[in-house]
Amino acid sequence: MDEPGRVAVTPEAAELIRRLRGEHGQVMFHQSGGCCDGSAPMCYPQGEFRTGASDVHLGDLAVDDEDGAPNPVPVWMSGPQYEYWQHxxxxxxxxxxxxxxxxxxxxxxxxxxxxxxxxxxxxxxxLGSH
Structure with a gap:
């Protein structure tokens, strides 16, 4: 079996991401955990949210551009949150x-x-080494 991906995107979310990229340029997601909206994935313009040494890159969402060209969207998670969600x-x-x-x-x-x-x-x- 090939290594499975850790992240995916629904068609509806992919369409919204395309629209947001049209307005804001390249985007990325970060999942921090914690209170309030910390439990929701946050979408930021790439480069405006700085990941830290403990953040884990879960993978990239396959969200093609309008013309079908691949344009992956990185997804990050805080290290402590990853400890809970790694499975x-x-x-x-x-x-x-x-x-x-x-x-x-x-x-x-x-x-x-x-x-x-x-x-x-x-x-x-x-997934091997987890």
Whole structure:
């Protein structure tokens, strides 16, 4: 089995990401955990959120440009949050309703959220070093 990815994106969230890139340029996600909207994935312009030494790069979302050209979106998670979620596959989705925070989608009347599932035994074994 090939190593499974840790992150994915729904078609609806990918479309919103394309729109946000049109307004803000390249974007990235960070999942910090904690209180308030810290449990929601936050979307920032790349370079405006500085990841730290303990942050974990989970992977890149496959969000192609309008013309179909690959344009991956990096997803990061804080180290302490990763300790809790390392056994899960995460999918970034979007729902109606405004979150409170600095995430780029806030003015759109929608918010990103994480849908998670545990890795299967086969996926977990394929991840190797975890």
């Amino acid at each position: 899960t596959h995460l999918t970034i989705d979007v729902v109606q309703g405004r979150g409170s925070g600095f995430s780029l989608e806030a003015p759109e009347g929608v918010r990103f959220l994480i849908r998670s599932r545990l890795f299967t035994d086969e996926e977990w074994a394929a």
